[in-house]
Each structure stands twice: as structure tokens, then as C-alpha cells.
Amino acid sequence: MSMIVYPEICPASLVPMISALVGLIVAVAGVCGPIIGGLFTSYTTWRWAFGLNGPCSFIPALVLVFAWPRNLQTYAKLPFSAIDYAGSVLFLCGTVLLVFIINQVSVRAYDWDSGPTITVLVIAGLSWIALVLWQRFISHHPRFRRLRSPFPYRILTSRVMMCAILCTICTGFVMMLTIVHVPFRAEIANLYDAVKSGILLLPLMGSMAVGSALGGAASTKRNNTWWTLVISGILMLVGSALLSTLTDTSSPEPKEWGFQVILGLGLGLNLSTATFITSMSVEFEDHAVGQGLIAQMLVFGGSLGVASSFIVLNNTIQDRLTNVLSPTQLRDFCTSPTAIYSFVSLQQLEVREVYIDTFNANMRVCIGISPVSIVAVLCSFQRNPPTLKSRLADLAEVGYSVAGTRINSPGSKIIDASHTDT
Numbered sequence: 021m022s023m024i025v026y027p028e029i030c031p032a033s034l035v036p037m038i039s040a041l042v043g044l045i046v047a048v049a050g051v052c053g054p055i056i057g058g059l060f061t062s063y064t065t066w067r068w069a070f071g072l073n074g075p076c077s078f079i080p081a082l083v084l085v086f087a088w089p090r091n092l093q094t095y096a097k098l099p100f101s102a103i104d105y106a107g108s109v110l111f112l113c114g115t116v117l118l119v120f121i122i123n124q125v126s127v128r129a130y131d132w133d134s135g136p137t138i139t140v141l142v143i144a145g146l147s148w149i150a151l152v153l154w155q156r157f158i159s160h161h162p163r164f165r166r167l168r169s170p171f172p173y174r175i176l177t178s179r180v181m182m183c184a185i186l187c188t189i190c191t192g193f194v195m196m197l198t199i200v201h202v203p204f205r206a207e208i209a210n211l212y213d214a215v216k217s218g219i220l221l222l223p224l225m226g227s228m229a230v231g232s233a234l235g236g237a238a239s240t241k242r243n244n245t246w247w248t249l250v251i252s253g254i255l256m257l258v259g260s261a262l263l264s265t266l267t268d269t270s271s272p273e274p275k276e277w278g279f280q281v282i283l284g285l286g287l288g289l290n291l292s293t294a295t296f297i298t299s300m301s302v303e304f305e306d307h308a309v310g311q312g313l314i315a316q317m318l319v320f321g322g323s324l325g326v327a328s329s330f331i332v333l334n335n336t337i338q339d340r341l342t343n344v345l346s347p348t349q350l351r352d353f354c355t356s357p358t359a360i361y362s363f364v365s366l367q368q369l370e371v372r373e374v375y376i377d378t379f380n381a382n383m384r385v386c387i388g389i390s391p392v393s394i395v396a397v398l399c400s401f402q403r404n405p406p407t408l409k410s411r412l413a414d415l416a417e418v419g420y421s422v423a424g425t426r427i428n429s430p431g432s433k434i435i436d437a438s439h440t441d442t
Contacts, residue, residue, distance in 0.1 A: 037236055042295045044232040044288075048225060053199075055218035104169040107154055111170045113147035115316070119323040126330035128354055152176060171313065172306055180301045181310065183400035184294055185317050187249060190393035191290040192321025194256055194386045197329045198224065198263070198283060201379055208360055208375045210271055220272060227281040231288020236296065243405040245297040246397065252289035253394035259283025260390055264383035268376050290393075291318075300406050325389075329382045330354075336378045337371075344370045 060068045121140040124130050130137045151171060158164035159173035175181045202224070203217035212220075235252070238244045259282040266276055294314050302310040334354045341350065344367055352359040353371065360371050 037240075038295075041236070042232075042292065044229050044292070048229060052225065055215070055221065057214070057218070059215055059218075102166055102168050104158070104167040107151060107158075107167070107169040107171065110147045110151040110154060114144050114151060115320050117144040117147070119320065119327065122324065122327040122331070126327045126334065128334060128351075168309070170309065172309060174303060174306060175310060175313065178301065180297070180400045180402065183396040184249075184297050184301070185313060186396040187253070187290065187393045187400075188294045188314050188317045189321035189324070190389050190396070191252075191256070191287060191294070192318040192323075193325035193328075193389050194260060194283070195287050195318075195325070196322030197325035197382060197386060198280075200326050201329060201382055202280070205266075205375065205379045206272060207358060209268070209372055209379075220276075221280075223277040223280040224284040224287075227284030228288035228291070231285040231290075232292040233288075234285075235289040235292035239293070239296055243300060243407050245293050245300065246401055246405065248289055248293045249297075249397040249400075250394065252286045252293065253390055253397055255282055255286025255289070256393065257286075257387060257390035259286055260383050260386035264380045264387060266376075266380065268373065294318075328385065332382055332385065333375070333378045336374060336381065340374050341370065 056072075057066070057069055060066055117140050121130070121137055121144070125132060125137060155169055155171060155173040155176055158167055158169070199221065202221055203214070206212040206217035206220050207214065231252075235248050238248045259279055262279040262282065263276070266273065266279075295311065298310040298314050299307065337345075337350065337354060341353075345353065345363070349359070349363065349367070352362070360368055363371060
């Protein structure tokens with residue numbers, strides 16, 4: 021929610037800086053999670069990972085209650101009757117069901133050719149088709165144009181936004197796969213504990229933070245989002261390729277940290293630039309929805325990446341360890357790779373070798389995903405992209421100052437969600 025609110029309430033001239041800040045937050049939070057989780061599982065219980073959410077939410081909420089400006093109201097309030105409930109349900113079915121069934125297949129709860137898997141995949145696919153048709157329908161009928169959709173037809177038909185969304189899905193895929201499997205590799209291949217394995221992600225975290233800052237700074241004076249995303253995709257491709265070359269060593273190789281830095285720079289550049297390009301490309305009434313889509317597609321891509329990586333892992337285990345592990349051990353390891361600690365030494369060596377090969381295979385999957393991001397960016401090229409100055413001028417025309425507050429001058433237009441048709 022905060023990723024959506026930040027670009028909405030900040031002065032338009034500070035959108036590049038806010039975009040960098042959003043990317044920085046995502047980068048730090050994404051990599052700090054495994055480290056903090058490792059501390060909990062090593063010294064207490066995993067339940068604290070959820071118990072910590074209460075204080076972390078209460079303190080910012082308390083600050084906002086007393087610090088939020090009373091007169092800050094950028095947009096008119098939206099009545100519940102203006103929400104596109106049908107579109108929201110279709111959108112949730114298309115994303116949640118797809119991630120759910122792939123996760124179930126990854127832990128071998130269902131096979132790909134099983135009835136539940138096929139049924140859920142069909143429902144998810146039909147939901148996406150129905151969503152597109154529904155959005156087209158309501159956009160062409162004045163009676164329904166006031167509905168506020170989670171995936172407006174204006175964005176569905178925007179070449180730049182759809183390319184940015186596809187690029188974000190690819191980024192989430194690579195980012196979450198790497199964040200999950202770099203610590204797992206250290207735990208299984210190097211027999212590190214959870215805390216020490218999580219610390220290995222610090223180079224990735226630092227470089228993602230730097231990349232996010234650079235992505236925002238690159239478009240402070242002019243719109244360089246296209247070039248930034250191209251460089252981001254190339255760095256993701258190179259970083260994934262280098263990580264796929266890691267060899268079997270008793271301790272992590274120092275070059276792995278350099279490989280993480282390259283990949284992290286690419287991920288960080290994308291995180292901040294995707295937020296900024298949304299602010300520059302969508303209609304003002306779609307700002308919040310556009311930012312929400314970018315945030316959700318990042319998580320959606322990450323979920324697909326993690327699930328896909330465990331499908332690769334489990335299939336490899338099934339092929340190579342059937343004669344090494346018992347059916348119970350295979351099931352336990354497919355559910356949680358940390359089950360390796362319960363195996364005898366010879367079994368651990370066999371599993372360790374298999375997991376190292378699987379890690380490299382997963383990074384080769386990232387090698388295949390990264391060019392998709394690059395192609396998506398190339399397809400979003402604009403000969404004359406909107407500039408920050410032109411967006412500021414557009415903002416003034418719709419009746420807002422650069423500080424994000426209303427201009428109460430005669431004849432000014434206020435964006436009111438309940439009266440806007442375009």
C-alpha cells in the first residue's frame with residue numbers, strides 16, 4: 021500500500037527521488053527478510069517472524085495519526101459503488117489461482133496432468149481472458165466508465181505500460197529466485213547455519229540499494245527510463261549467467277559476491293525505474309492503480325520464480341536421488357531442503373552435489389527469463405518520451421500544484437473519481 025501512496029502524495033518534481041526510495045525499500049526489505057528469519061529460526065521460533073509485524077505496523081501508524089497533514093486531500097473520495105468488483109474477482113482468480121497451483125505442483129501435492137491442476141490452470145486462463153473482455157466492455161459503455169478497475173483497459177492497451185509490467189514480472193522472478201536459493205545453496209552446499217547463509221545476501225542487498233538510487237537519479241533531468249531498463253536487463257542477464265558458473269567448493273567463492281553485485285545493480289535499476297515510468301506513462305486517474313499493478317506484478321513474478329525453481333529442484337531430485345534416499349526422505353527434502361541435516365553423511369554428499377547442479381540450472385532459467393525483460397523494454401521504445409517538465413505542466417492543467425494540493429482557482433479542474441469518464 022505504501023508503494024502506491026508515496027508517488028501519489030509526493031510533489032511531482034520529486035517523483036524520481038521517491039521512485040528510487042521505493043526501490044530502495046523493496047531491495048532492503050527483500051534481502052533483510054532471510055537474515056532476520058534466520059535469526060528467528062536459529063535462536064527462537066519462526067512464529068516471531070509474524071509476531072514482529074504487529075509492532076512494525078503499529079509504530080508507523082501511530083506516527084501517521086499525529087503527523088499526517090489535516091488538509092492534504094489530493095483526490096476526491098471514491099464511493100464503494102464505483103469499484104469494479106467483477107474485474108477485481110477476475111484479476112484475483114487469474115493471479116492467485118495460477119500461483120497457487122504452481123506452488124502445489126512444486127511441492128508435489130499434484131502432478132501437472134492431474135485433474136485439479138488442469139482445472140485450476142483452465143480457470144486461471146479463462147479469468148485473464150474474461151478480464152480483458154470485461155475491461156474492454158466497460159470502457160466502451162458510458163454507463164460503466166465510472167467503475168474503477170484494478171487493471172483498466174487504458175493500461176491494458178498501453179504498449180509502454182504492458183511492457184513495463186512484463187519487465188517487472190521478469191525482475192520479480194529473478195529477484196525472488198535468487199534471494200531464496202543463494203542462502204539455500206550456502207546451507208546445503210557449505211553447511212552454513214540460517215544466519216550465516218542470510219548474511220551472504222548482503223552484497224545483493226547493497227547493490228540493489230545502489231541500483232535503485234541510480235535508477236531514480238538517471239531520470240531526474242530527463243526521461244532516461246528506456247535506457248535504464250535496457251541496462252537493467254543486460255545486468256540481470258550477465259549476473260545470472262555468472263552465478264550459474266559457481267563450482268563445488270567447501271566455502272562460498274569470493275567471486276560470488278561480485279556476481280551478486282552485478283545482478284543486484286540490474287534488479288535495483290528496474291525497481292525504481294518501473295515506479296517512475298508508471299508515473300510518467302499513465303493517466304493521472306490511473307496513477308494509484310498503475311503503481312499497485314507494478315507492485316503486485318513484482319510479487320506475482322517472484323512467486324512464479326520461487327515455485328518454478330522448486331519444480332526444477334524436485335524434478336532433479338526425483339531423477340537422481342531415487343536410489344539414494346528413501347521415499348520418506350525424498351518427500352521430506354522436496355518439502356524442505358533443510359531436511360538434509362537428518363541424512364547420513366554419504367547421503368548428504370550426494371544431495372549436496374545434486375543441489376549445486378540444481379542451483380546452476382535455476383540460474384540458467386534466469387538467463388532465459390532476462391532476455392524476455394530486455395525484449396519487453398525494446399518494445400516500449402518511445403521516440404519522444406514524456407518529460408518531467410511536460411508532466412508537471414499536465415498536472416497544473418488538472419488543477420493541482422506541484423506540492424500535491426488543490427489549486428482552488430476559478431476554472432480549475434479537480435480529478436474526481438466519481439465524475440471522471442476518461
